[in-house]
Amino acid sequence: MAEEELLKSVYDSLLAINSDKTTSAVKECLNNNISASTVMKTLADAMIEVGERFNQRKFFLPQVVLAAGIMEKSNKMLIDALDVSEAKCAGKVIIGTIEGDIHDLGKNIVAVMLKTAGMEVIDLGKDVPVKKYLEAAKENKADIVACSALMSTTMPYLRDVVELRNSMGCEEQFKIMVGGAPVSQGYADQIGADAYAEDAMDAVRVAQKLIAKA
Amino acid sequence: MLDPWDIYIRSIEGRQQDETEFSNITLPTKLYELASEYDISFTPEEIVPSDPSYIKNIFNAAVDLLVDVGFYNESTGRIIKFEESEIKHHLRLLPGEYTMGEGNEKCQVVKRGFESKRLPPIIGGPCGAPISEEYYIPLMQSFAQEPCVRGLHTATLETINGSEIKSNTTAEMIAARREIEMTREALRRAGRPGLSITGTMSASSSEGQCFGHAPEGLRSSDRLLVSLLNDMKVDWDVLKKSLYCQYNNLGIANCMAPLLGGYLGGPETTAIGLTAECIASFLLLGGPCIYVTPPFDVVTGHQVFNEGIFAIGSMTAAMTQNTNALIQVYCGASSGMCTERMIYETFAIGGTAVSAGSDAIQGAISCDAIHENEYSGMNSRILDGASSAFAGMSLKEANEFVVEFIKMYGGDNPSTFKPEPGKKFYECYDLRTNRPSKEFVDLWEGTKAKISDMGLEVKE
Numbered sequence: 001m002a003e004e005e006l007l008k009s010v011y012d013s014l015l016a017i018n019s020d021k022t023t024s025a026v027k028e029c030l031n032n033n034i035s036a037s038t039v040m041k042t043l044a045d046a047m048i049e050v051g052e053r054f055n056q057r058k059f060f061l062p063q064v065v066l067a068a069g070i071m072e073k074s075n076k077m078l079i080d081a082l083d084v085s086e087a088k089c090a091g092k093v094i095i096g097t098i099e100g101d102i103h104d105l106g107k108n109i110v111a112v113m114l115k116t117a118g119m120e121v122i123d124l125g126k127d128v129p130v131k132k133y134l135e136a137a138k139e140n141k142a143d144i145v146a147c148s149a150l151m152s153t154t155m156p157y158l159r160d161v162v163e164l165r166n167s168m169g170c171e172e173q174f175k176i177m178v179g180g181a182p183v184s185q186g187y188a189d190q191i192g193a194d195a196y197a198e199d200a201m202d203a204v205r206v207a208q209k210l211i212a213k214a
Numbered sequence: 215m216l217d218p219w220d221i222y223i224r225s226i227e228g229r230q231q232d233e234t235e236f237s238n239i240t241l242p243t244k245l246y247e248l249a250s251e252y253d254i255s256f257t258p259e260e261i262v263p264s265d266p267s268y269i270k271n272i273f274n275a276a277v278d279l280l281v282d283v284g285f286y287n288e289s290t291g292r293i294i295k296f297e298e299s300e301i302k303h304h305l306r307l308l309p310g311e312y313t314m315g316e317g318n319e320k321c322q323v324v325k326r327g328f329e330s331k332r333l334p335p336i337i338g339g340p341c342g343a344p345i346s347e348e349y350y351i352p353l354m355q356s357f358a359q360e361p362c363v364r365g366l367h368t369a370t371l372e373t374i375n376g377s378e379i380k381s382n383t384t385a386e387m388i389a390a391r392r393e394i395e396m397t398r399e400a401l402r403r404a405g406r407p408g409l410s411i412t413g414t415m416s417a418s419s420s421e422g423q424c425f426g427h428a429p430e431g432l433r434s435s436d437r438l439l440v441s442l443l444n445d446m447k448v449d450w451d452v453l454k455k456s457l458y459c460q461y462n463n464l465g466i467a468n469c470m471a472p473l474l475g476g477y478l479g480g481p482e483t484t485a486i487g488l489t490a491e492c493i494a495s496f497l498l499l500g501g502p503c504i505y506v507t508p509p510f511d512v513v514t515g516h517q518v519f520n521e522g523i524f525a526i527g528s529m530t531a532a533m534t535q536n537t538n539a540l541i542q543v544y545c546g547a548s549s550g551m552c553t554e555r556m557i558y559e560t561f562a563i564g565g566t567a568v569s570a571g572s573d574a575i576q577g578a579i580s581c582d583a584i585h586e587n588e589y590s591g592m593n594s595r596i597l598d599g600a601s602s603a604f605a606g607m608s609l610k611e612a613n614e615f616v617v618e619f620i621k622m623y624g625g626d627n628p629s630t631f632k633p634e635p636g637k638k639f640y641e642c643y644d645l646r647t648n649r650p651s652k653e654f655v656d657l658w659e660g661t662k663a664k665i666s667d668m669g670l671e672v673k674e
Contacts, residue, residue, distance in 0.1 A: 054475070054513070055513055055629075056629065057475060057480065057511075057513070057521070057628060060242075060475050060476070060477075060478075060479040060480055061475060061476045061477055061479075061512065062237070062238050062239075062241075062242035062477055062479065065234075065238045066238060066239075069238075099381070099382070100380075100381030100382045100418055100419070101381070101418070102288075102443065102449070103444075105444065105445075105473060105476050105477070105512065106512075109512065151381065151418050152344055152370055152372065152378075152379065153370075153379045153380060153381040153386050153389075153416070153417065153418045153422075154380075154381045154418060155378070156378040156379075156380045157380065157381075181515060181584065182344070182584070199513070
């Protein structure tokens with residue numbers, strides 16, 4: 001099979017959310033000496049299409065999450081075949097829904113989209129204490145701490161994350177990005193967060209910008 | 215309702231399952247299977263269902279889902295299972311009526327059925343939307359003084375004593391109590407102290423919300439909202455609130471705010487999942503009624519798209535046809551207050567709810583309940599207009615009007631839909647008299663005339 005055809009098989013299998021077919025297509029590419037980075041790019045392109053279909057309501061969250069899982073599994077296979085110079089992560093993000101808040105669906109979508117963009121995402125889950133974000137960021141040498149809040153009563157804890165980070169003198173080590181229904185650019189500015197993201201696709205753009213600036 | 219002790223035992227002894235597996239695999243896989251098995255499909259021209267066998271299929275698929283998948287207790291990581299026979303038994307026991315309010319304002323909510331001429335009572339209010347301390351009382355009063363309003367739904371206080379309200383602190387408890395006290399003051403000023411109150415919204419923890427229950431706060435004739443978690447889940451916090459209400463004789467309003475495009479998937483599967491959640495609420499929470507919002511779209515956050523209205527219409531119809539459960543739909547708009555589009559959006563959702571059998575309706579909400587102070591009693595007057603226009607209409611005819619309204623505001627095209635920005639309470643009410651501005655009244659009268667030209671009679 002020609003390289004183009006093999007890569008198309010990777011792309012189509014991921015879009016069909018078929019784990020077995022995707023991994024065997026990836027293996028076939030490697031057996032045919034297609035570079036790991038080329039296969040990774042194909043997987044990333046397919047995930048961008050998954051994201052597009054989600055925005056167009058052709059795909060729903062379970063499909064996006066499953067596709068991201070397949071991509072992660074495939075990338076693990078590919079990393080071993082990469083040259084050291086190629087194996088560079090696009091950034092590391094600590095993500096979680098803030099203390100007192102159990103609404104994690106938006107956060108889950110953002111986490112998937114960031115992974116899709118090649119970032120390493122450490123998901124702390126929901127109802128995450130302020131301190132835990134910062135401990136995880138230090139421990140994992142993260143580039144970004146991403147916090148979401150869906151309620152006006154949990155939003156004030158976003159300010160605490162920023163204040164605690166600043167009191168630790170870590171403003172340059174990791175940036176803080178906030179989001180969620182009641183949060184706005186104005187609120188992010190008011191509490192001194194480094195960035196605000198309106199939705200999942202915006203979160204990817206904003207995270208890439210923050211990392212590029214660092 | 216199941217015995218609370220039984221719910222506890224099922225929660226600690228049920229099968230353990232990883233939450234990610236439940237949400238990403240078990241639930242969506244079964245939903246897609248059931249949508250296919252029962253031939254549930256969405257078409258933009260069929261928003262209000264009228265085919266009895268289709269409506270029955272939605273209900274049967276929901277029961278199958280509940281029996282097969284169960285409900286997930288996030289606190290224990292275990293599945294609460296249900297038997298089909300117990301689901302049907304507990305649904306049969308529902309009274310199909312309840313009384314809210316006191317004295318002159320006592321109001322009976324009863325099962326209406328399809329195409330009923332009986333108007334559903336309107337529970338007016340901003341329904342959890344954010345209101346500043348400064349405008350809280352006059353804004354709530356504006357709802358209470360509308361004659362069509364038969365109960366009041368509280369808002370979320372933006373601040374307490376000028377400070378942000380933080381969850382899990384004493385501030386949220388004080389805010390919850392203050393929210394109800396201020397609502398009571400609004401009722402007194404409107405001369406309707408007996409109107410029922412549904413709350414509390416200013417606290418997020420169960421302790422905070424229950425703290426609204428007090429002699430000057432929520433009373434037995436009022437309702438505490440007890441909301442299920444999204445996507446077929448509960449946790450101890452939800453169950454604790456329900457138990458508190460039962461043991462203290464405080465009215466319970468089961469509640470659900472579903473999402474479209476999340477773990478429940480698209481319109482067909484959301485219709486099934488939402489119906490299953492409503493059924494489960496009557497087994498797990500204990501209220502005689504469930505307050506349900508149309509699903510919020512996960513990409514945009516709006517709730518006026520045809521897919522979401524289809525899901526709420528299907529659920530309402532399925533519960534109306536097959537149970538004695540009282541369904542109370544939150545009606546509202548994504549566009550802002552005092553705009554023509556907000557009126558059309560209210561008519562689309564209100565019309566769907568009323569014709570599909572909603573037994574009471576809440577709102578109307580504007581701007582998806584996101585913006586501060588963008589709500590008023592005129593919203594309920596508009597919702598009453600929609601209710602009067604659709605009550606008694608056949609499901610088929612209602613569907614034609616609903617589809618037309620959706621096209622008028624662009625709810626059939628989520629990619630291009632943009633809500634129309636609205637006005638604040640103080641911009642379209644005279645604060646001295648607490649009456650709507652001429653601009654707002656004229657907008658309503660003008661839009662009513664346009665609606666009348668469509669062949670829909672708004673009675674007042």
